[in-house]
Amino acid sequence: MALSTDFGPATALSCRECGTRFDVGPNFACIECFGPLEVAYEFGNVTRADIESGPTNIWRYRGLLPVPDDVATKPNLQPGWTKLVKADNLAGELGMRSLYVKDDSGNPTHSFKDRVVAIAVEAARNFGFSTLSCSSTGNLAGAVGAAAARAGLDSCVFVPANLEEAKIVVASVYGGRLVGIDGTYDEVNRFCSELIGDELGEKWGFVNVNLRPYYAEGSKTLAYEIAEQLGWRIPDQIVIPVASGSQLTKIDKGFKELIRLGLVEEKEYRIFAAQATGCAPVSAAYKAGHDVVQPVRPDTIAKSLAIGNPADGPYVLDIARRTGGAVEDVSDREIVAAVRLLARTEGVFAETAGGVVLGVTQKLLENGKLDPDAETVILNTGEGLKTLDAVSAEARPAAVIRPSLDAFRTAFAN
Ligand SMILES: *Cc1c(COP(=O)(O)O)cnc(C)c1O
Numbered sequence: 096m097a098l099s100t101d102f103g104p105a106t107a108l109s110c111r112e113c114g115t116r117f118d119v120g121p122n123f124a125c126i127e128c129f130g131p132l133e134v135a136y137e138f139g140n141v142t143r144a145d146i147e148s149g150p151t152n153i154w155r156y157r158g159l160l161p162v163p164d165d166v167a168t169k170p171n172l173q174p175g176w177t178k179l180v181k182a183d184n185l186a187g188e189l190g191m192r193s194l195y196v197k198d199d200s201g202n203p204t205h206s207f208k209d210r211v212v213a214i215a216v217e218a219a220r221n222f223g224f225s226t227l228s229c230s231s232t233g234n235l236a237g238a239v240g241a242a243a244a245r246a247g248l249d250s251c252v253f254v255p256a257n258l259e260e261a262k263i264v265v266a267s268v269y270g271g272r273l274v275g276i277d278g279t280y281d282e283v284n285r286f287c288s289e290l291i292g293d294e295l296g297e298k299w300g301f302v303n304v305n306l307r308p309y310y311a312e313g314s315k316t317l318a319y320e321i322a323e324q325l326g327w328r329i330p331d332q333i334v335i336p337v338a339s340g341s342q343l344t345k346i347d348k349g350f351k352e353l354i355r356l357g358l359v360e361e362k363e364y365r366i367f368a369a370q371a372t373g374c375a376p377v378s379a380a381y382k383a384g385h386d387v388v389q390p391v392r393p394d395t396i397a398k399s400l401a402i403g404n405p406a407d408g409p410y411v412l413d414i415a416r417r418t419g420g421a422v423e424d425v426s427d428r429e430i431v432a433a434v435r436l437l438a439r440t441e442g443v444f445a446e447t448a449g450g451v452v453l454g455v456t457q458k459l460l461e462n463g464k465l466d467p468d469a470e471t472v473i474l475n476t477g478e479g480l481k482t483l484d485a486v487s488a489e490a491r492p493a494a495v496i497r498p499s500l501d502a503f504r505t506a507f508a509n
């Protein structure tokens with residue numbers, strides 16, 4: 096079968112487990128071994144100069160993604176190129192020498208999910224899907240709703256009904272259909288798999304199911320941006336939140352591609368994975384020395400990370416072990432403290448997932464697994480305004496007074 100040139104440098108899908116190759120298509124599981132499929136490429140000659148002269152969004156890396164060359168001219172949200180904040184104040188408090196926060200709250204719908212959805216939209220266009228769908232822990236639903244609106248597609252997204260209010264609103268405001276399901280994310284996800292097999296849903300592009308190989312590639316852009324923003328250098332250490340584990344595995348893939356293409360110098364880097372204790376199946380397996388991840392029932396304020404049966408969990412374990420990293424988890428109380436610490440030191444208001452990453456960073460420093468002298472990047476993948484409840488009891492006015500000098504002096508006399 097002739098390959099479509101609309102997928103840019105992507106030439107095939109390849110099974111992550113057994114390596115069997117398939118044509119580029121709306122498939123996600125290997126028919127030989129049921130392993131997950133990944134996009135395989137034949138890259139052209141991509142130089143730093145090509146990338147640097149590209150648009151200030153993820154399309155500057157289009158030569159490394161499964162998208163057409165003219166992707167930047169199509170109607171999409173143009174996510175990415177978010178700030179890499181040099182976090183000297185926070186580094187000082189933590190006793191670290193060189194610390195950066197990659198702040199993905201700066202994306203169009205205020206989470207890193209805009210990156211992955213942008214790639215899935217291009218795949219949906221190529222395959223002729225007119226409805227975009229997903230199972231979501233919240234942020235993905237909003238990203239799909241907005242991206243579908245911009246691209247002129249219909250959307251129908253599925254979430255656990257007990258999500259944060261802001262995420263419900265963001266996922267509905269763009270005019271697509273939002274369906275709340277009485278159940279956990281894992282139950283929503285199972286339902287979506289059934290829906291894909293049914294004629295009701297078989298014409299739909301589920302960004303994280305039948306478009307998952309393409310969707311997942313969007314996370315590589317985090318690796319590319321971090322390296323480019325550091326002056327074409329991979330950091331020594333990186334701390335990444337884990338829900339399904341897709342983002343973490345693709346950041347590793349992105350770093351490896353940069354090395355293979357000679358865009359950065361070859362170096363060793365260590366990847367650390369962060370979970371909330373209330374949903375820590377990968378961390379539990381890591382600590383027990385297991386290769387298999389036992390599913391759990393989530394109970395944590397970090398709802399965007401509340402996936403009890405993470406599809407890429409075993410790969411996260413592999414990568415943490417192979418690179419000399421680790422997997423760690425923190426309690427809800429530690430998450431809230433970390434959200435406030437990041438806000439107080441750097442003026443960055445993270446959602447609970449960002450609190451998980453910083454909390455885990457602190458814990459890894461305490462137990463000696465993270466080197467305080469090595470160049471470190473931590474991710475904030477979402478926006479604090481979406482998880483206000485986590486801090487609203489503690490972040491209050493210093494006083495409420497009448498508008499008079501006397502009242503102010505009385506309240507703040509010292
Ligand atoms: C979805 C999400 C993640 C993790 O994504 P996975 O690729 O499923 O591990 C991290 N942070 C936020 C804010 C998210 O919404």
Ligand SMILES: [Zn+2]
Binds near residue numbers: 114127130
């Ligand atoms: Zn296979």
